[in-house]
Amino acid sequence: MLKYATKRILLAIPTLLLVALAVFAMLHLIPGDPAQLMLGDIGTPQALAHLHAQLGLDQPLSKQFLLWLTRVLHGDFGTSIVQQRPVLDMLLGSFAVTASLVVPAVLLAALLAIPAGMLAAWKQNTWVDTGVMTLAIVFLSIPSFWLGLLFLMFFGLKLDLFPVVGYVSPLEDFREGITYLVMPVVSLALIETGVIVRMARASTIEVLRLEYITHARAKGLSEPAIAFRHALKNTMAPTWTLIGLSLGSLLGGAVVTETVFTLPGIGRLLVDSIFARDYPVVQGCLLLVTATYVGVNLLIDLSYPLFDPRVRLA
Amino acid sequence: MSAVLNAAKILLRRRNARIGGVLIAAMLIAALLGNIYTPYDPIINDLLARLKPPSAAHWLGTDEWGRDVFSRLLNGASVSVLISFATALIAVVVGALIGALTGYFGGWLARIAMLLVDALLAFPSLIMALGVIAVFGASSEGVICALSLTYIPAVARVVRANVLSLREKEFVEASRVMGNSELYTMLHHALPNAIASIIVIATALFGWTLLAESALSFLGLGVPPPASSWGGMLADSRNYVGRAPWLAVAPGLAISLSLLGVNLFGDALRDEFDPHMKNLA
Numbered sequence: 001m002l003k004y005a006t007k008r009i010l011l012a013i014p015t016l017l018l019v020a021l022a023v024f025a026m027l028h029l030i031p032g033d034p035a036q037l038m039l040g041d042i043g044t045p046q047a048l049a050h051l052h053a054q055l056g057l058d059q060p061l062s063k064q065f066l067l068w069l070t071r072v073l074h075g076d077f078g079t080s081i082v083q084q085r086p087v088l089d090m091l092l093g094s095f096a097v098t099a100s101l102v103v104p105a106v107l108l109a110a111l112l113a114i115p116a117g118m119l120a121a122w123k124q125n126t127w128v129d130t131g132v133m134t135l136a137i138v139f140l141s142i143p144s145f146w147l148g149l150l151f152l153m154f155f156g157l158k159l160d161l162f163p164v165v166g167y168v169s170p171l172e173d174f175r176e177g178i179t180y181l182v183m184p185v186v187s188l189a190l191i192e193t194g195v196i197v198r199m200a201r202a203s204t205i206e207v208l209r210l211e212y213i214t215h216a217r218a219k220g221l222s223e224p225a226i227a228f229r230h231a232l233k234n235t236m237a238p239t240w241t242l243i244g245l246s247l248g249s250l251l252g253g254a255v256v257t258e259t260v261f262t263l264p265g266i267g268r269l270l271v272d273s274i275f276a277r278d279y280p281v282v283q284g285c286l287l288l289v290t291a292t293y294v295g296v297n298l299l300i301d302l303s304y305p306l307f308d309p310r311v312r313l314a
Numbered sequence: 315m316s317a318v319l320n321a322a323k324i325l326l327r328r329r330n331a332r333i334g335g336v337l338i339a340a341m342l343i344a345a346l347l348g349n350i351y352t353p354y355d356p357i358i359n360d361l362l363a364r365l366k367p368p369s370a371a372h373w374l375g376t377d378e379w380g381r382d383v384f385s386r387l388l389n390g391a392s393v394s395v396l397i398s399f400a401t402a403l404i405a406v407v408v409g410a411l412i413g414a415l416t417g418y419f420g421g422w423l424a425r426i427a428m429l430l431v432d433a434l435l436a437f438p439s440l441i442m443a444l445g446v447i448a449v450f451g452a453s454s455e456g457v458i459c460a461l462s463l464t465y466i467p468a469v470a471r472v473v474r475a476n477v478l479s480l481r482e483k484e485f486v487e488a489s490r491v492m493g494n495s496e497l498y499t500m501l502h503h504a505l506p507n508a509i510a511s512i513i514v515i516a517t518a519l520f521g522w523t524l525l526a527e528s529a530l531s532f533l534g535l536g537v538p539p540p541a542s543s544w545g546g547m548l549a550d551s552r553n554y555v556g557r558a559p560w561l562a563v564a565p566g567l568a569i570s571l572s573l574l575g576v577n578l579f580g581d582a583l584r585d586e587f588d589p590h591m592k593n594l595a
């Protein structure tokens with residue numbers, strides 16, 4: 001286990017380095033002088049030269065990359081051009097908001113989707129199956145921002161159940177904070193449910209064909225016992241990967257939901273910074289989100305043996 | 315040609331393919347119509363007709379600039395379809411070439427190429443697209459660039475895996491033994507046999523792009539105004555959800571039904587021609 005874990009962790013390092021290189025290269029792909037872009041029209045030649053030296057732009061590119069990488073590894077993501085605050089502070093604040101949206105949404109989606117997918121597989125080719133799968137593909141086809149907008153119109157404006165605009169951290173005021181999160185979390189969860197149900201059903205069908213299930217039936221076990229004690233674990237491995245992928249990609253990809261519900265999450269920070277041409281923040285967001293994505297996938301890989309001890313960890 | 319017709323006949327036995335086909339056809343007709351004729355001009359303002367609810371004159375009402383929503387919907391269809399089609403085409407051609415070359419020939423160059431592909435796959439797709447748009451700026455070309463770059467690695471991976479296994483098949487070996495060059499063998503024998511999985515992924519790609527394009531336009535980083543796009547129309551509708559809910563309903567329904575069509579059709583294609591891809595749902 002330890003050997004496998006070490007190997008997987010070491011394999012993630014070149015990926016992360018290439019990701020860092022790509023994000024670094026981005027700033028240099030933008031036409032024009034980054035320092036000039038940062039200063040705008042007001043920059044005097046002295047200020048420009050000073051910023052050049054400060055950013056290390058007078059050094060060769062390879063050295064600049066190493067310098068930048070060293071800083072990032074020390075947690076120094078630079079300073080926001082627009083807000084003049086350390087980028088790291090902004091990143092952490094907005095990341096917490098996104099996590100409070102995405103983690104409950106993915107959990108809710110998994111709780112809805114896995115039983116539904118298993119049920120559909122168990123009742124394959126009956127009306128239950130057709131119903132579940134029809135719902136799944138419908139939710140899969142609805143863009144999360146439209147579902148969010150419909151929620152906003154119906155539950156927010158018409159029924160006046162939840163606040164329509166703004167955000168209160170659940171850490172500051174739990175009850176108030178939750179009311180701001182209900183609609184975004186549920187709308188995001190429903191969309192994810194569509195994806196996960198299909199995987200849960202497909203992998204359950206695979207498992208149901210196996211002989212040990214027939215054996216369990218022959219032994220006279222009840223269907224629920226077979227489902228939960230024998231099939232569940234084996235159907236979980238591929239589904240678990242998908243849940244990890246959703247979790248990882250939503251940490252950045254929830255930006256549209258954040259936009260609909262005006263949540264100050266990291267996706268929103270990224271988009272706002274792109275508009276404001278605040279490149280240090282853009283780089284920081286890209287790096288943090290991608291590193292988290294790689295990290296979550298790594299954790300998922302490492303957790304496989306929990307579901308399936310047959311995964312030989314060599 | 316008859317092979318294509320035959321495949322279509324087999325495919326249309328599936329209910330998913332029929333429903334999906336109808337929805338896709340509706341989307342394509344809307345796109346075509348949006349290009350040649352719309353009841354009203356989709357871009358010019360008519361401030362006397364602002365925020366009118368649906369009526370006989372304006373089937374789907376008018377927006378905050380008095381523009382006919384139905385006309386903008388048709389025009390938006392042509393924009394979305396064109397962008398999705400261009401993106402899917404670029405991503406499939408480039409991705410398939412990379413996948414086929416690296417899968418067939420291997421070697422250190424292939425290993426480096428795949429390392430790059432894996433690094434690109436390490437980015438969540440929307441984040442990758444946003445990063446590219448941060449560089450190129452928001453425009454139709456920017457969206458096509460960003461999204462094709464985002465999806466090339468996925469295509470390359472699928473095609474590579476396919477070609478890797480095809481390379482070892484007897485008929486490919488036979489072509490080599492007959493004295494055909496490696497490149498000829500790859501293009502004429504290995505790649506055509508990967509075509510089923512390429513078509514399956516191309517269909518999925520079209521759907522992903524359709525969704526991603528509307529998401530980017532919704533964020534204001536896609537097709538720039540005043541050109542109409544479904545995502546952009548939804549973004550504009552947010553300011554009037556209380557006064558003019560029809561603005562949010564029509565474009566959202568258009569995106570959802572188009573995506574539903576592509577997803578249903580794609581499922582049918584996959585089940586029929588590439589059953590081992592089933593687990594990639």
